[in-house]
Amino acid sequence: MPKTFLQGLFFTIVMAFIMVYAMICYNIALSTGGMTNQVFLMAFGEMKIMWPVAIILEMTIVEKLSGMLARRVINENMAPIAIIVIRSSMIVCLMCPIMSFIATLLFKNAGSEIIAVWLQTCAFNFPMALCWQIFFAGPLGRLIFRNCMKLVPTAEPVTE
Template identity: 65%
Template sequence: MPKTKFQGIVFTIMMVAVMVYTMICYNISLSAGGLTNQVFLTAFHELIIMGPIAFILEIFVVGKVSHFLAFRLVKPNDRPIFILLAISSMTVCLMCPAMSFIATLLFKNAGSELIAVWLQTSAMNFPMALFWQLFFAGPIVRLVFRTIFKKSLIIAERA
């Protein structure tokens, strides 16, 4: 969807902010035994740490690998929705365990149970991350992105 490097960076920042903030809220809620108003405020403290980590991971590793894996499932001439779903799904498949591992290291105090806590965290996060990405975050971020870059995207499509 982004046509330039700048647009790609803006899109990644938007997607990371929405996905990471939501997943932090989800994990805090799991730990606290439920969602409260305080969770939304507490999540901002972790977002300052996890947001840049997710951005760097996405830009330098996951973005390239998820596209490679997605295009092993779909072809460039397939319907755009199938390409979008393949890329989004592969991104979640890579980002979820990676970010769960980082969160486990930074916030879970797992000690000698690091692998077990990481696997449990990944298993709890994956369904939420996939559902949120495919049905909410992805469509909302793409809508906002298209709105912001409407003119330049139209020009790029005509060229």
């Protein structure tokens, strides 16, 4: 896991890309009635807005707050994988409603129904975001991070 600010920034950039791209594809598929090859290309239009937003949110607010929440649950006797799952879950619990609200404002044209549309968006997004993070994005992001850090000479190795 990241040990320095730059490692943390790199990890956040990678993880945010994986999560945001998948969630945008998911939401486009929901709104168009199904997954098609075109969805993968359409997602890049929203990526230029939502990816930087996710990085900024994670680096400024969510990282610290999710860490505080996770420390309330984590103890020193837990297996490393349990700690990873708890931390990842806390991040999803915070990022999903925030990113869903931003997406609702920018892309849903909710008008006076903004609260209802946002809550529905959260309800659709949360199960997908949690499963995607725990089973796919998290392991893939950590794999990419570890392999990239092997290429960078450091005083201490990056561990899980």
